[in-house]
Amino acid sequence: MKTKKILIVGTGETADLAYEYFTYDSEYEVCGFCVNRQYIKENQKCGLNITAIEDIEDKYDKEKYHLFVAIASSKLNYDRTKVYNELKNKGWKFASYISSKAFVWHNAQIGENCFILENNTIQPFTKVGNNVTMWSSNHLGHRSVIKDNCFITSHVVISGFCEIGENTFIGVNSTIADNIKIAKDNFIAMSAVVNKNTEENGLYTGNPAKKAGISAKEYFGVL
Ligand SMILES: CC(C)(COP(=O)(O)OP(=O)(O)OC[C@H]1O[C@@H](n2cnc3c(N)ncnc32)[C@H](O)[C@@H]1OP(=O)(O)O)[C@@H](O)C(=O)NCCC(=O)NCCS
Missing domain, CATH: 2.160.10.10 (Hexapeptide repeat proteins)
Incomplete structure (x- = not known):
């Protein structure tokens, strides 16, 4: 049963895998993807909207959605950690x-x-x-x-x-x-x-x- 809502941060292979695992084996419903505006190449993925990270606060309620930062281990994990920390400092909650x-x-x-x-x-x-x-x-x-x-x-x-x-x-x-x-x-x-x-x-x-x-x-x- 899907009791919680999630947005996946990222649009690469790790994001594809996060979509699969959260969708078929978790209580989270994946409701969309987000990525920094400069990396947006298309509007949708898996039939869901891709939103610029710069705009997510306007489109989604922090109280209703958890985030999951789906970025692999590049630069000794510093790429994923930078995005995670920036969003955490803005008050978002995260799913595991x-x-x-x-x-x-x-x-x-x-x-x-x-x-x-x-x-x-x-x-x-x-x-x-x-x-x-x-x-x-x-x-x-x-x-x-x-x-x-x-x-x-x-x-x-x-x-x-x-x-x-x-x-x-x-x-x-x-x-x-x-x-x-x-x-x-x-x-x-x-x-x-x-x-x-x-x-x-x-x-x-x-x-x-x-x-x-x-x-x-x-x-x-x-x-
Ligand atoms: C450490 C690592 C990044 C090095 O990769 P690389 O720069 O392509 O290394 P090279 O194949 O050019 O080898 C360079 C030298 O290090 C040695 N070497 C490389 N990896 C080694 C390892 N894991 N153990 C022992 N020696 C290793 C090579 O024998 C070579 O020695 P030489 O100069 O005497 O011939 C790589 O071996 C590694 O461990 N990658 C991680 C793979 C992994 O776990 N992936 C999971 C993805 S989810």
């Missing part, structure tokens, strides 16, 4: 999508504007911050914390008692040992095996994971 096919223990805490896809395992006493994507089939071990604006791709194992710092991207099939602190602004490459705490703004590859010569922000062009 949590797949009915994810295993989420009753006392796990999950923030707003999160996108938690199928087959994630989220164990007891875990915390997932705001604006976090967990693509399909990750393991989040007991007592572990994922801070705001992270992107966990697929088949990532985050063992128990870990902390994942803000804005961090963890590539497919990576493994994080128990009690490890991944610092903020990290890029953990696909298949990396992290067995030591990491440093801020590091790009780590390999098994055991080693810090690359270039920083994560430099590599991804974050200013």
